[in-house]
Amino acid sequence: MFRASTILLALAAVIFGCWQLFASKSEADNKARDKPSIELMTSLPIIWGEGSSMEKILSGDASPAAIYEYWQSQYDLKAVDSLEGLTGRDTDIVMLAQPRAMDPADIALLDDWIRKGGHAIILTDPALVWHSDLPIGDSQRPLASGMLSPLLQYWGLELLAPDDERAGLVELEFDDFSITTAGVGSFAELQQASEAKAVCLMSAGGIMARCKVGRGQAILVADADFLNQELWPDASALETGGETQAMRFTDMLLAESGDVSSVSND
Incomplete structure (x- = not known):
């Protein structure tokens, strides 16, 4: 028993x-x-640092930037080089952060995916100030200027270089956020646009555009330098596991990316 x-x-x-x-x-x-699924395309050295190699990654000498580590902790994040097969994946948001020149097929695929209800965050900087020790022309060097003109023009937008007031360090304020960045551009609507023109609401100064594209939405920011932790005045918060204003700002962008109710077709 x-x-x-x-x-x-x-x-x-x-x-x-x-x-x-x-x-x-x-x-x-x-x-x-429960975590939003995000596909990220970027030329910025945030995934493994600048000039990373497989040897450095395996040896532990390469590490992600603070903003990338934060996104990994908050979201189901996947870095990609192509959007091929996007329509067959369970992706909530596509984020383009100063991506390299996109293949025409990727641009067409992204536009179609958004028009069918997809959501995108697009950070495209006409004058990136991100420091790099890599020589000009190196494939791993971040792009100095955004390369998304074909997509923007199709949506009826133009990315403009910063004026004198926005060429240096700039403090940007959005709602309750204040972020430090540099070389901020702006968006302008083209006078002659295609029938595929997006319906956009511009922020003051045209720094941000919130656009309805078909049944989906894209939020565009004419800057990417704010992701660089070297510019963060509150970077000390990272030492205690805190969040910076730049991190919270990206959270706001991602949270709002699914809300198209305030952008009208009228």
Whole structure:
């Protein structure tokens, strides 16, 4: 009897342990599903740092930038070089952060995906001030100027270089956020645009455009330098695991990317 009871208790413990494991996995899966799925295309050295190589990554000498680590902790983030197959993936938001020149097929795919209800955050900087030790022309050097003119023109927009007031360090204020950046551009609507023109609401100075594109939406910012932690006046918050204004600003952009109610076709 004692041995039978022991076996029953052992079986119960195993079953309970398996249930706990299953419950923990289900909870983890649910939490993962609760995180927005983001595909990121960027030329900025934020994924493994500047000039990273597989050898540096494996040896631990390369590490992600603070903004990238933060996104990894908050979102289901995946860095990609192409959007091929996007329509077949469960992606919530596409983020372009000063991406390299996109293949025409990727541009067409992104436009179609947004028009069918997709959401995008586009950070395109006409005068990136991000310091790089890599020589001009190096494939790993971040792009000095945004290369999304074909997409912007299709939507009826133009990216303008910064004027004298925005050429140096700039403090930008959006709602309750204040971020430090440099070389801020602006968007302007083209006088002659295609029938595929997006319906956009511009912020003061044209620094941000919130556009309805078909059934989807794209939020555009004419700057990407604000992702550079070297410009963050509140970078000390990282030492205690805190969040900076730049991090919270990107959270706001991502949170609002799914809300198209304030952009009208009228």
